[in-house]
Amino acid sequence: MAVHYELIKTCGQSGARLGRLHTPHGTMKTPVFMPVGTLATVKTMSPEELKELGSGIILSNTYHLFLRPGHDVVQEAGGLHRFMNWDRAILTDSGGFQVFSLADLRQISEEGVSFRSHLNGQPLFLSPEKSMEIQNALGADVIMAFDECPPHPAERDYVKDSSDRTYRWLKRCVDSHRRKEDQALFGIIQGGMYRDLREESAKQITSVDLPGYAIGGLSVGEPKEMMYEALEWTVPLMPKAKPRYLMGVGSPDALVEGVIRGVDMFDCVLPTRIARNGTIMTSRGRVVVRNAKYARDFSPLDPECDCYTCRNYSRAYLRHLLKADEIFGLRLTTYHNLHFLLQLMKQVQQAIQEDRLLDFRNRFFEQYYGSLTPERNF
């Protein structure tokens, strides 16, 4: 198999998993957070900077790369790794999530989804076969099944139909996937917020023997407690020998709570997106560095952080750069936020190793959110 998961140990306090993910482009410890590089670049960052930050795997978006530059261009370049000069692991999503987010612009049939490009309105079509063709051309280490992600809230009947279709589509993905030797296809469990549908989908999807499985359809606007509950229904039905990927989750609290519930992989645009807006994640909670009160604050973003940004630049300088729309400011805040989340995952790994992840969570939540049950996300 292209990708192989190795379970190192289970946290005696929480049940969380410490493991290793082996891929054709390197091995990384899990739980792992994957920075998002939608268009074959993690916004503002160089590959060398991502390596400096310790990132072993990033995510790219099939829908966006299909639109531009086109998967054929990436394939001609020698694949996504070579195109973007990234020799560590890559995961591509299936394009499903983006296409289903185009509410008014798409039409679903058993065959696939007709939609219009959000860039120029051009009519396009994605199906399990087409998604596999594109992802095979891109050549990521992990590729995702083409699924349907229902909105929240959604009627039970709609979610049931959609989950069943996701299962049928998974089998078509398996049949049309042409690079099983070096690309690992993960199936995606759906089922919305309905316990029986989640359980049914988990059984359906994991009945197909695959190198890994994802949990989709969460973090789509539902309350956090609902997401955690859905994880508690779903994860126990997933095989222990395979990696478990919770899609689209990246707030500090949800990362920790997800790990506690048995998740190994996460991705989210959150740390990079909020960085570009000047919202900084620090050991003492968030700092909105554009605020006027930082105009003459010559201390670092986070006094406990030893990243490049915090070692060399003040809040006052960063505020100045962001206010003046200077790109270097976006680089520096992005670098710090990714450092923060990747360091958080290292601390989580260490806490699992030492059977104290619940203690870690409590201390971290108190420090970051000032509460054991945070209401905000970041």
Place this chain on the structure above:
Amino acid sequence: MAVHYELIKTCGQSGARLGRLHTPHGTMKTPVFMPVGTLATVKTMSPEELKELGSGIILSNTYHLFLRPGHDVVQEAGGLHRFMNWDRAILTDSGGFQVFSLADLRQISEEGVSFRSHLNGQPLFLSPEKSMEIQNALGADVIMAFDECPPHPAERDYVKDSSDRTYRWLKRCVDSHRRKEDQALFGIIQGGMYRDLREESAKQITSVDLPGYAIGGLSVGEPKEMMYEALEWTVPLMPKAKPRYLMGVGSPDALVEGVIRGVDMFDCVLPTRIARNGTIMTSRGRVVVRNAKYARDFSPLDPECDCYTCRNYSRAYLRHLLKADEIFGLRLTTYHNLHFLLQLMKQVQQAIQEDRLLDFRNRFFEQYYGSLTPERNF
């Protein structure tokens, strides 16, 4: 003196000068090109990248830093070097050029210039004393006298009055400059395109004993030949023992022609600005990498370049990034263009060393412009 120029040798073929500029923040070879970091950042670049490129001195703009974050903030941060984490040399302009460019928003008197901020319309005032106060607060290694830069074309009487005022203002700058021990004040020769006024201004300005002198009022829209002629009138009147700085010049041809006419220092936004528009300077002339014909061109920007960008990325990838407004694309093209100009200056230094700068110019112009008398700038 804070800054000291050392003449190493004169090119036997052209008369161009090879030298060294010693500053409180390091020594660099001249002729030197100074990248522009208007707002305390060379757009898209980190200080480490500028060092990797071999840049020993950058320019920052007094007008822009006065408006934001304010020179008092920079001073409180410990000065510009510390604020922006740049421990090599910095030159700040006087603010004059920017203020005089605000055509409708300013009013000139003997005392100084009243103007309105281009950001918010706030009424502000700059004078020789105020410019020195700001530049003393910023703390650059080289600071510029507050001058008046007439537009092109301009009436003789206007230019005469303005040149005389620039001389009177220079004496006020000298009187109000408070950090002579670690900041070198350069005077600026004006005189427009009138030979006698240029000569008169050169005599006036160089009659004041200063660590260096600049030639202002060129590269303001006049034909190239006119600029070269003005240099030929002016430079011979400047002292050999002091550095000569031609302000606002950075096209490859004008750099080489300026050096041939005895200039030691240059600055311009050109390489970084055109990079962000996707215009690339290469050993074979310019490449507009956004063009559709590069969509599947997997070769580097410049096959003869060994910079980070050219070693690792294709034209196809760069075109993709620029079309998608991805910041990493702006970083990569900026890096390459700065590398190109800084390497050009190294080649120019080498050619002076070997008494063959005219030969170098001819070969370079043929390769880059396909002509010994280039019409375009870049």
